[in-house]
Amino acid sequence: MHAIRLHAFGPASNLTYEKTEDPVPGPGQVRIAVAAAGVHLLDTALREGLTGPYPAPAALPTVPGREVAGTVDALGEGTDPDWLGKPVVAHLGxxxxGYAELAVVDAAKLHEIPPNLDPAEAVAMIGTGRTAMGIVQFADLGPDSVAIVPAAAGGIGTLLVQYAKNAGATVVGLAGGPAKTARVRANGADLALDYLLPNWPELVGEFLTSAGHDHATTVFDPVGGPTARAAVDLLGPGGRHLVFGWSSEGIRDGGPLTFTQEYLTERGITSESVLGPTMLSRAGGPDPLRTLETRALTEAAAGRLRPAVQRYPLAEAAEAHRALENRGTTGKVVLIP
Structure with a gap:
C-alpha cells in the first residue's frame, strides 16, 4: 500500500508519500480499505514531536492520522464476518x-456509514462531529439564546452554527476574510463577520440591538486570544464562555483564554473548559466517546448537521498540514487515497 510516513519530527515537508507493507488485522480487528482519512490541527503538533491530548509518537517512522472511513476488506481471527465488505468509519484512538490506503482497527470501534453520507463526511463526523456533540451538551440553547461562534468556517464551527440555528438561537459567526464569512453566511448564521475588521465587536453590538437582544448568551471558544476576549466582552449576566481550543494562540505555545474568578463574578458569567473528563462524564454510557460518535452520525444521517469538508489527495498530506497551520482551510480537512 501507499501511506504517509514521518521519519523525523519537524516541518510538514517531513511527511513523505511512500510504498510500505500492507497491515494485517489481528484478533478482533478489521482492515479498512481507506476512502477518506481525517486530518486534525493536533496532527501538526504531533508531527513536530509535541504532546497534547495524545502523546507524541514513541517510535519513528510512523503513519499519522486517527480517523478513517472506507470498506472492510479483511478480518482478523474471531471478528464477526458480517463486517466484511461493509462501509465503515472509525476513530482509531x-x-x-490513518494516512494510508489501508488501516487496521478494533471491530468494536466501527460504525456503519449512514447511506446519505460519503466517506469524507463520515470521517468529519466521527472526530469533529463527536467533539461538537460534546461541546453542545454545555450550551443549553433555545429561541432566546444568542451564540457567538469564532472560527465559524472551521470544521467544528460549521457544526456549531447549524446546531445553534436548529435550536432556534440567534447566531453570530466570525471568520477570517470575505470568502470564509460568505461560507458562514451560507451555513445559516444570522450575522457573519470578518474578525480581522477592527470594529467587528461594535458591529455585533449594533446587530444585537437591532435584533432586540441586550447581549450574547454563549461564546463557543476554539481560538483564544483577542478574538475570544472581545466576544466574551459581549456576554451579559448568566452568559457562558465554553472553551474547547486555542488556535489563535497556537497549539504549540499558547493556551486557552482564562479569567480571574473576580472578573467572572463581577460580570456574572461562567467560563469553562468543556474538553476531557467533563465532556465525557456528561455524555454517559459505558463508552462516552462512542456515545458522542453515535450522536454525531445520527444527526448527520437525519440531515440536521452537515459537515463542511476540504479534500486533499493523500499524497499531498504535507500541503494539507501547511494549509491548516496557515489557516488556509475551510471545514474538516480530509485526505483521499
Whole structure:
C-alpha cells in the first residue's frame, strides 16, 4: 500500500508519500480499505514531536492520522464476518495509522456509514462531529439564546452554527476574510463577520440591538486570544464562555483564554473548559466517546448537521498540514487515497 510516513519530527515537508507493507488485522480487528482519512490541527503538533491530548509518537517512522472511513476488506481471527465488505468509519484512538490506503482497527470501534453520507463526511463526523456533540451538551440553547461562534468556517464551527440555528438561537459567526464569512453566511448564521475588521465587536453590538437582544448568551471558544476576549466582552449576566481550543494562540505555545474568578463574578458569567473528563462524564454510557460518535452520525444521517469538508489527495498530506497551520482551510480537512 501507499501511506504517509514521518521519519523525523519537524516541518510538514517531513511527511513523505511512500510504498510500505500492507497491515494485517489481528484478533478482533478489521482492515479498512481507506476512502477518506481525517486530518486534525493536533496532527501538526504531533508531527513536530509535541504532546497534547495524545502523546507524541514513541517510535519513528510512523503513519499519522486517527480517523478513517472506507470498506472492510479483511478480518482478523474471531471478528464477526458480517463486517466484511461493509462501509465503515472509525476513530482509531491512541493508535495512529490513518494516512494510508489501508488501516487496521478494533471491530468494536466501527460504525456503519449512514447511506446519505460519503466517506469524507463520515470521517468529519466521527472526530469533529463527536467533539461538537460534546461541546453542545454545555450550551443549553433555545429561541432566546444568542451564540457567538469564532472560527465559524472551521470544521467544528460549521457544526456549531447549524446546531445553534436548529435550536432556534440567534447566531453570530466570525471568520477570517470575505470568502470564509460568505461560507458562514451560507451555513445559516444570522450575522457573519470578518474578525480581522477592527470594529467587528461594535458591529455585533449594533446587530444585537437591532435584533432586540441586550447581549450574547454563549461564546463557543476554539481560538483564544483577542478574538475570544472581545466576544466574551459581549456576554451579559448568566452568559457562558465554553472553551474547547486555542488556535489563535497556537497549539504549540499558547493556551486557552482564562479569567480571574473576580472578573467572572463581577460580570456574572461562567467560563469553562468543556474538553476531557467533563465532556465525557456528561455524555454517559459505558463508552462516552462512542456515545458522542453515535450522536454525531445520527444527526448527520437525519440531515440536521452537515459537515463542511476540504479534500486533499493523500499524497499531498504535507500541503494539507501547511494549509491548516496557515489557516488556509475551510471545514474538516480530509485526505483521499
Amino acid at each position: 491512541m493508535a495512529p495509522g
